[in-house]
Structures are given as C-alpha cells and as structure tokens.
Amino acid sequence: MSRFPLVSTTPKEERAVLVGVERNDDTWPSERSLDELCRLAETAGAREVARITQRLDRPHPRTLIGSGKVEELCRLVRQLEADVVIFDDDLTPSQQSNLERTVGEPVKIIDRTALILDIFGLHAMTREGRLQVQLAQLQYLLPRLRGMWSHLAKEQTRGGIGSRFGQGESQLEVDRRLIRNRIASLRRELRALEKRRSVQSKRRVASPAFRVALAGYTNAGKSSLLNRLTGSSVLAQDKLFATLDPTTRAFKLPGGRMITITDTVGFIQKLPHGLVEAFKSTLSEVCDADLILSVVDASDDDYQRHINAVDHVLREIDAHDIPLVIVFNKVDLLPPDELALLQMRYREACFVSAATGFGIDGLCEQIACTATASDVALDVLLPYREGALRTMLHDQGTVMVETFEADGYHIIARAPQRIAAQLTSFGVRSAQEDGA
Ligand SMILES: Nc1nc2c(ncn2[C@@H]2O[C@H](COP(=O)(O)OP(=O)(O)OP(=O)(O)O)[C@@H](O)[C@H]2O)c(=O)[nH]1
Ligand SMILES: [Mg+2]
Known part of the structure; x- marks a missing residue:
C-alpha cells in the first residue's frame, strides 16, 4: 500500500436542508418552488438531504418560520449532519443572524437570493459579468455585515456554496465604509464599461442588421436554440444559469437576409432585484432588440409561470414594448396530444425542438416575416x-x-x-x- 494515500481534491458536496413557506395568497405551491431551489442548490454544488415547509399567514419577524419549526429544523440539521440551510424566501439580515445563532455553528443559513448570487459568481466569465455579480453580492452583504462576520471568518478556508462572497478580500478587516467605497468604485467601473458598450452598440446601429434577442427562463434552451440556428457551439448545459454573458451571432434568414441573434442570461422567479439592477447593461442587449424570442420549456409543468416571470423581468427592464414571439422549445419531450393542445392555446407561438430540429424552418420564416414587415x-x-x-x-x-x-x-x-x-x-x- 502506498505510504501516501490519495486525497480527493474535489470540494465536498454540501448537505442542504431546504425550507419553504406556503402562504394563503401564494399562486406558486411551495413544493414546486422548492424543487427549483433544489436544482439551484445542485448547480451550486449542494445536495438536498431534507426539506421542511410551513404554512404561514404572516412571516415570523425574528426567524421567518415559527419557533416550533425552528426546533424541528435544528433537530433535522443535527440528525442529518447538514452543512447548510437554504430558505426559499428572502431572509432579513436579523432573521438570518437569529437563525444562525439558534441553529448553531458551523451550519450556514442562506436564502434563495444568496444562492443565486453564488451561482452567478461561479458562472461569470467576462470582466463586466464579474463586476456586476460582485456589485450585487456586496449590496447583499452590506446590511448583513455583522451577522456574517463569524461566518466569513470561517469560510476563508472552506469551499462550497454560500462561501464566495467577497473572496479575495481580507474580510475580517473590511468594514462597512470600505464596502461602500468598493460599491462606489464598482459602479464607476461598470459605468465606464457601459459607456464603451453603448459606443459599440451605436456602431452596431450604423450596421443596421435586424437584431433578435433570445430571452427566457433559465434552462429553457436559449443557448441550444442559438446553436441550432447558427451552427455555433455556445455552452448549453442542464444547469441553471449556464449562460451569464451575452453572445451575438450573425445568421442568414431564408431569402438571404443577414440578421443577428443574441443569447442572454436566463430569468427566474424571485430574481433578486439587485441582480436585475446590476445586470442592466447586459440586459440592454434585450432592450436593443428588434424582436424578442421568448423561449419557453414546453416540457416543464410550470411553463405558464415561467412565461409570467419572463414578462415581469421584461417590464422591469422596459423591454415590454418590443415585438415578441413565444417559442415553445423541447416539444420532442411532449406527447402529441399535449403538443396539439398547446398549439391550440397559443396560436401565435412557434413550436420547436432545438434538440431534433423540429419546427426550426417555421421559426426562421416567422423571424423573416417580422424582419421584413x-x-x-x-x-x-x-x-x-x-x-x-x-x-x-x-x-x-x-x-x-x-x-x-x-x-x-x-x-x-x-x-x-x-x-x-x-x-x-x-x-x-x-x-x-x-x-x-
Ligand atoms: N429534449 C430536449 N432538450 C433540450 C432542448 N433544448 C435544450 N435542451 C436541453 O436543455 C438544457 C438547457 O439548455 P440550454 O440551451 O443550456 O438552456 P438555456 O436557456 O441557455 O439555459 P441558461 O443559460 O442556463 O439560462 C440542456 O441540457 C439542453 O441539452 C430540446 O429541444 N429538447
Ligand atoms: Mg444558456
């Protein structure tokens, strides 16, 4: 036997307990929302080991969930040796630190927003993308600074989800003033990049190709559709938020007209407002489009909610006046009778499969129609x-x-x-x- 046994360098998969709150006025069942939270956790490198939900009329001001549920949570965390508790609803800074104290170290308490910020931090590739995520993370961190001190001190040496905030900075010496300064300087840097981007986009306006933007819920198949249409090989993965930075490709429509197609960051329910703010300049690719293709995963039971969530973000970024065509993707996964029903319900929409190529010709014709209208x-x-x-x-x-x-x-x-x-x-x- 070797004197030096091999040690795995893969970061340990963290064990997560998910917590959901069901409200009487909720249109989205907490189970569905927790399924999505579970996928987000997986994308960030954690595995769900248990979930608990509570029906509540009003959130408990100290701990969001009631004291009985907090006790149940503590028991579960101990029993299952969980590393992290992820709340589907936003926690206020004081709720977060109260829960952290009650559940006890070294278990981390985070919420959906922190998880999404963490995934964005992992997937941001370009300088602008990284600055945007850093800005959103610091804005999230600022009011939580006190609560997160001990947590950050420990996290210096550990990998795993919810641990990358402010990485690279000596967190223990950082105080609010420094963070505010950093936020201000990030804003300045982003404004400068934005200026450069708007000069580039003015140049693009001078070359007047018709611009199509692919928008839609995360994992709907936007990147796959871009690849299918233009023969590119943009990263397409069964992961949430695989794409963060926009990619634009030229495309020749039937009839020979050249247009451009841009793949963009995906949307999600409860998308942190700070992220929409921070990503405004990236999302301007959508705002500058002549046509938005709203890509929807037809095989997802929640497709209607996804359409609504996308609609919501398009309004938030003032892109709701741009002509829009709904494109139901992944129809290869639908039984024929379900596809027929959907086609009857959405007569104006296109139905395609980026995987098989089904319906792509019709989609191109629809784009050509709008481009020439x-x-x-x-x-x-x-x-x-x-x-x-x-x-x-x-x-x-x-x-x-x-x-x-x-x-x-x-x-x-x-x-x-x-x-x-x-x-x-x-x-x-x-x-x-x-x-x-
Ligand atoms: N069966 C089937 N799977 C598809 C189809 N289109 C995409 N997929 C799969 O769906 C997953 C997500 O595809 P992406 O193209 O990465 O989705 P996206 O909308 O770009 O996702 P984000 O960038 O993460 O927001 C991948 O695993 C694809 O292989 C399709 O038409 N049929
Ligand atoms: Mg993508």
Whole structure:
C-alpha cells in the first residue's frame, strides 16, 4: 500500500436542508418552488438531504418560520449532519443572524437570493459579468455585515456554496465604509464599461442588421436554440444559469437576409432585484432588440409561470414594448396530444425542438416575416464607388431588380427603414412616396 494515500481534491458536496413557506395568497405551491431551489442548490454544488415547509399567514419577524419549526429544523440539521440551510424566501439580515445563532455553528443559513448570487459568481466569465455579480453580492452583504462576520471568518478556508462572497478580500478587516467605497468604485467601473458598450452598440446601429434577442427562463434552451440556428457551439448545459454573458451571432434568414441573434442570461422567479439592477447593461442587449424570442420549456409543468416571470423581468427592464414571439422549445419531450393542445392555446407561438430540429424552418420564416414587415420599397441609383452600401442592401434587404447603368447600380428593393435612412444622401427615392 502506498505510504501516501490519495486525497480527493474535489470540494465536498454540501448537505442542504431546504425550507419553504406556503402562504394563503401564494399562486406558486411551495413544493414546486422548492424543487427549483433544489436544482439551484445542485448547480451550486449542494445536495438536498431534507426539506421542511410551513404554512404561514404572516412571516415570523425574528426567524421567518415559527419557533416550533425552528426546533424541528435544528433537530433535522443535527440528525442529518447538514452543512447548510437554504430558505426559499428572502431572509432579513436579523432573521438570518437569529437563525444562525439558534441553529448553531458551523451550519450556514442562506436564502434563495444568496444562492443565486453564488451561482452567478461561479458562472461569470467576462470582466463586466464579474463586476456586476460582485456589485450585487456586496449590496447583499452590506446590511448583513455583522451577522456574517463569524461566518466569513470561517469560510476563508472552506469551499462550497454560500462561501464566495467577497473572496479575495481580507474580510475580517473590511468594514462597512470600505464596502461602500468598493460599491462606489464598482459602479464607476461598470459605468465606464457601459459607456464603451453603448459606443459599440451605436456602431452596431450604423450596421443596421435586424437584431433578435433570445430571452427566457433559465434552462429553457436559449443557448441550444442559438446553436441550432447558427451552427455555433455556445455552452448549453442542464444547469441553471449556464449562460451569464451575452453572445451575438450573425445568421442568414431564408431569402438571404443577414440578421443577428443574441443569447442572454436566463430569468427566474424571485430574481433578486439587485441582480436585475446590476445586470442592466447586459440586459440592454434585450432592450436593443428588434424582436424578442421568448423561449419557453414546453416540457416543464410550470411553463405558464415561467412565461409570467419572463414578462415581469421584461417590464422591469422596459423591454415590454418590443415585438415578441413565444417559442415553445423541447416539444420532442411532449406527447402529441399535449403538443396539439398547446398549439391550440397559443396560436401565435412557434413550436420547436432545438434538440431534433423540429419546427426550426417555421421559426426562421416567422423571424423573416417580422424582419421584413416594416420594410420600405426603394428605387435607387448607387454610384459604383458605393460597393459597400450595395452589399449592405443585398445583405439586409430584398433586391428585386438590379441593373448596371452608366452612372451606377440601379436597384429596386425592399429594405428596413434604417437602411433607407442611410441612403437618403445618395438621392434615394422611396418608391412608397411615389405610391408604389
Ligand atoms: N429534449 C430536449 N432538450 C433540450 C432542448 N433544448 C435544450 N435542451 C436541453 O436543455 C438544457 C438547457 O439548455 P440550454 O440551451 O443550456 O438552456 P438555456 O436557456 O441557455 O439555459 P441558461 O443559460 O442556463 O439560462 C440542456 O441540457 C439542453 O441539452 C430540446 O429541444 N429538447
Ligand atoms: Mg444558456
């Protein structure tokens, strides 16, 4: 036998007890919400070992759940040797520290928001993404500073969920003032990045491709759909919040028109408001779109709630006026009669499977229809030196007739208004103005 037995370097999977509260006015059964919390916990590297729920009219101000339930929780935690307790509802800073004291060290008490922030921290890849998550984490941490001191002191040496807040900083010396300063400097950095992003997006407006944004609940299949449509290989995983940073790809519609498609961060019920705030500039990819494809996992029993949650976020980021098509994905997982029912219920929607390719042609036609709906007719004479504009007209518009005249290309086409606007200085006649 070896004198030096191998030691696993994989971080230990943490054992989690989930706690849900059912209210009389709740439209979402706590069991379903806890199922989702369980998936979030798994994504963050924890395993559910038990769950408890309590029906409550009003939250208990000191501990959210009643004292009897807190005792039950303590028993369960001891019996099952749990490392962490995750509340599905937000805990106030004082509820969190009261619970931490009662349940006792070294068990961590966190809530859904902390868990989501933790996952975002794990998945953020770009500098902007990381800054956005850090900002949201510090905003969450600030009012909890006292309660989290001891917790953070211990966490310096441990891995696992709920432990990455403020990593890299000497937490024990950090006080509120320092955190506030850091928040202010993060905001400044993000504003600078945002400025750069808006310059880039202005440049993109100058190249007037029709912009489609994929939005939707996390794990609905947005990245898979982008891959299926454009032949890309963006990361698609059976994990919540696999995508945090937007990716844009060019795509040629049937008929030859070039458009862009952007994959974005997924939404979720009870999405922490701080995250929506922090991710505003990333979410601006959705706000700048000409068409939003709201991707829905048709095989999820909760699809209606997902549609509502997405709607809610789109309102929060002022994107609800943008034309939107609902795209039910994963229809390969539906029995034919359920698919037929859904099709009857949502006559305007598209039904696709990113996995099998079912319905993708129809989806492309629907995008093409929207992309060309507001086209204007053009009858232009472009000087030969304007080859780039001619290419743009071919890429972004539909050229009906093109002849080569002595003084340039004579083109009769239909094209987006944005293109017509760029051609006015070349003596463009809008055929519509002539009654065409
Ligand atoms: N059966 C089936 N599975 C699919 C389909 N589309 C996506 N999936 C699976 O669903 C899971 C999530 O897919 P993603 O494309 O990562 O979903 P997403 O919406 O980008 O998720 P986030 O980035 O985490 O918000 C993956 O395991 C995919 O393989 C489909 O049409 N049919
Ligand atoms: Mg994704």
